[in-house]
Amino acid sequence: MLTAEFDGQTVRHWHVDPGGGVHVEREQFHPTVYVASDRDLGSLADALTGDPKVRETAFERWRTNLHDREPQRVLGVTLDRAADVRPFAREVKHTHERGDHPPGTYRLYNVDLTPGFRYCLATGREPTPSRSLRTTRLSLPERSLVDETLEGLRLDGERLDGTDQRKRESLREHLASHDPDVLVLSAGELVPHLAGDGTANVGAADDTTGANGVDLGRGPGYECLAGANVYHSYGQAGYSPARYDIPGRVLIDRSNSFLWGESSLDGMLDLVELSGRPLQELSWASIGTVLTAIEIREALDRGVLVPWNKWEPEAFKSPSRLYDADRGGFIFAPEVGLHEDVHELDFASLYPSIIREYNVSPETVDCDCHDRADVPEVGYSVCDRSGFLPDVLDPLLDRRAELKRQIDAADDPERVAALESRSGALKWILVASFGYQGYRNAKFGRIECHEAINAYAREIALQAKQRLEAGGWRVLHGIVDSLWVTPARSDPEPLERIVADISASVGIDLERDGRYEWVAFPPKRDAPGGALTRYVGKRADGEYKLRGIEARQRSTPPFVAERQRELVQRFDETRDPSAVCDHLQGTLATLRRGDVDPEELVLTTRLSKSPAAYQQATRTEAALRRCRQLDRTRHPGQSVRYVVIDDSARQPERVRLAEEEPDSYDTEFYASLLLRAAASVLSAVGWDLDRIDRYLRETVDACLDAFGG
Incomplete structure (x- = not known):
């Protein structure tokens, strides 16, 4: 099936044929929702008899949550149209429940499904097209x-x-x-x-x-x-x-x-x-x-209905258990500086793999049939019965692993790109499988699962660190599922052997992501210690890897991003901060002469609130004023694109929108962005913003003195 359209009681679904053709079918469709209650549902069934939205009611047996071992009696309500589902659900809660019944008397299931998804589930139709789509x-x-x-x-x-x-x-x-x-x-x-x-x-x-x-x-x-x-x-x-x-x-x-x-x-x-x-x-x-x-x-x-609203509360915890449980993943703070011969190691889909390997699921964690401390630090038990969440993730993990094998074996760039995009789609789903366990509205989420996964991840990271150090390697940095290591002695144990040992010990593959000629971990800008998510490095194959710096930020103007990449390359060629600054000096001269196309200086800012809520005289507020002048509507969550024309001017003359095609720019404002980008590259070797600025001024002064002599 390609797509479906709903009109009253009728659904019109379009199909593509293997031969290239397309045909359409029509049929009647009446959705069913379910109501459960600790009280007798007969009175509700009687009350629904005269409801024009209801075609019929019938009692069925379903499990209403993952913890149920046996199904229970629920009321199935078949409605006239797909559009009736939400009005009916609100009517049950606001009319039939209100009055003599306390809140929560009626629990509704299979309510908030989109029409096409509901239709496919009810009829068994597969929405995957039977041929390639044009x-x-x-x-x-x-x-x-x-x-x-x-x-x-x-x-x-x-x-x-x-x-x-x-x-x-x-x-x-x-x-x-x-x-x-x-x-x-x-x-x-x-x-x-x-x-x-x-x-x-x-x-x-x-x-x-x-x-x-x-x-x-x-x-x-x-x-x-x-x-x-x-x-x-x-x-x-x-x-x-x-x-x-x-x-x-x-x-x-x-x-x-x-x-x-x-x-x-x-x-x-x-x-x-x-x-x-x-x-x-x-x-x-x-x-x-x-x-x-x-x-x-x-x-x-599994015979489990889908709750409309999640109502399973967080389990009671003593202060000491809450302290142990309410922690994130383990992080090894980076060693600030330039490091050579660095290897990056990644656990393959760490959090979803933990879910599968250790059977972490809403109905298995801290179950009522075991009394043992399976989860490290936290002490939760984990049931032996096959978990719901591992069964959900198992085909996704296997499919992504197969795609990665195909990527490694492929030599056609187009095929590699296609496989990587498919693998990327699965990666995001797998990432969400962990985060959704802590999301308050996740239908099958549970905070205790989130805590257990983090606890396993911390233990795995510590085990990996201990094994690496015992083998003669030093951990330079570690975050979430990645470790950066370098030899701690002249004859370290082969990394392949250590990686294999760690993988076998924890039950999750630790993979070598690549070797770097060098990696630079910069310090935090306004606090001691290394920045956790910013670094620059050069892989053994010659590719530069940039993380967290301006060139990777969506808001950065293209000109600044490209010049920063040039500074990285210059640093790699010379390992000399002064040579990098000399190159920066030429870029600044080009900028200050006005020789840069303003189109390359566009900043992109995502609005975090309504335009009327911006009270301070910021550049974003100036851009929004210009939007109003040009009758351009902007909402929170949308982006505004602009060039800074005169950062000292009054609003809204400070900026011009990109669509106004400005022909000038504020040279000193963009020079400050370039200096900040240079500091991101050089701060790991001790050249912060002040030192770069001082070197540039001294160089200019020296050149002027020579000219005057």
Whole structure:
């Protein structure tokens, strides 16, 4: 199945044929949700008899959580339409429960499933297409969307010429001749923009297209599934654009698809197969949502219903146990300085591998059938019965391991890139499997699992460190699942042997990620000790590895990022900080002459709050003022791109938006960014910002004296 569309009691699902064709089917679909209670459910069943949303009720037997050994009696409620599910659930909680019953009397299950995912689960349909999908890419600059033009429209990377009407005709011809299955859009707003009739109402299909509009689907019209909204997660604001649906084709909005940015279509289809979630719904899903879908399939296979709201509380802990348990992973602070002959070691998918190797799962940790201290430091017991979470992760770990083997064996760059993108998609799911155990809303999460995984990880890191040091190696740095080591004596034990011993001892593969000619660990900027997540190094194969410094930061202007890479290369060639600063001097001269294209100096800032909430006179606030002047709307979670024109000027003259195509810039502001970038490279060898600035001034003064003499 390619995609499904819901209209009342009817679902229309589109299929692609192995031969390249496409066909559509219609059928009735009535979803079922479940209600459990410690009280008699007969009165609720009677009360639902006259509800027009309810087709029928029936008592069934299901397990309602992972801890249940036996199923219990629950009320299954079959509804008329997929759109009735949430209204019905709210009605049960707010009407039938309220009054004579205390809160929590009725517990609902299988409620918050997306329509396509629910349909596939209920009918057993596989959403994985039976052939390769044909794809078309469309992009349009944001400025053209706001100005309601098609200036800059690109089709599969090629810019379309001519009038807007001619561009629409070219697009219609392409859709007819290529008949794509997937449309990859720069922004979902392209759908109503190309239709030429404004945005459809949320939840309502619009079967009309303007006289000059383009129908992007295999049928007329489109539907706005959800309007744009701002959300907050872990203290950060995010922006979710409006979502659209068109008949017979999958829409992937690049601005609203994390998985598209981190993977490829093949990687996303791997996740469709694993999760059972259709490609359209998977494209806008978060990593946690995909993991939850995989967990839901496993839970239902085990006869366990999916809770609407998580209500399992954290277990009581004494202060001493809380102190032992509430800790993160072990970190070995880096040794500040330049180190040669360094080897990086990584545990393969450490946290998910711990889950599988040690059977960590919500129903196995601190179970009520064992009284023993299995988890180091914390003392939790771990049940011997096969855990839910290890069974969820087992196929993911095996598939990623196989992909990594294929990557190592492949010699075609295109095939390697394709395999790496598929492996990357699985990596994110595996990473989330650990973090979601501590997430308060995770349907199958439990904080005690999170604590147990960290405890095992700390013990594994200590065992690895002890074995390495016994073999004549010194650990320079270690964080999460990685260790950097260098010989501590002239004749250390072969690293291959030590790695094999550690892998066998802990039950998780420790892999050699590579050897470095040198690695520089810089100090923290405003505190003693080494920076945990910043370093620069040169691998034995000649590749530079940069982590945490400006060149890896999304906000850094391209000019600064590229010049920093040059400074790294200069340092590698000379190992002389003064030579690096001499090179920096020339770059600063170019900048101060005004010879840098302002387009290379664009800063990108992600908004953390609403524009009205910015009270301080920052550069971001100045950029937002210019947005208002140009009638450009910005929401929390979106980015604003600008060039600093005069950092001392009043708001909003301080900056120009990138789309204004500025022709000047504040040379000293960007010089300060370059100096900071140089300090990130040289601070590991004792050249901080002050020393670099002092050297540059002394060099300039010396040159001027020579000129004057």
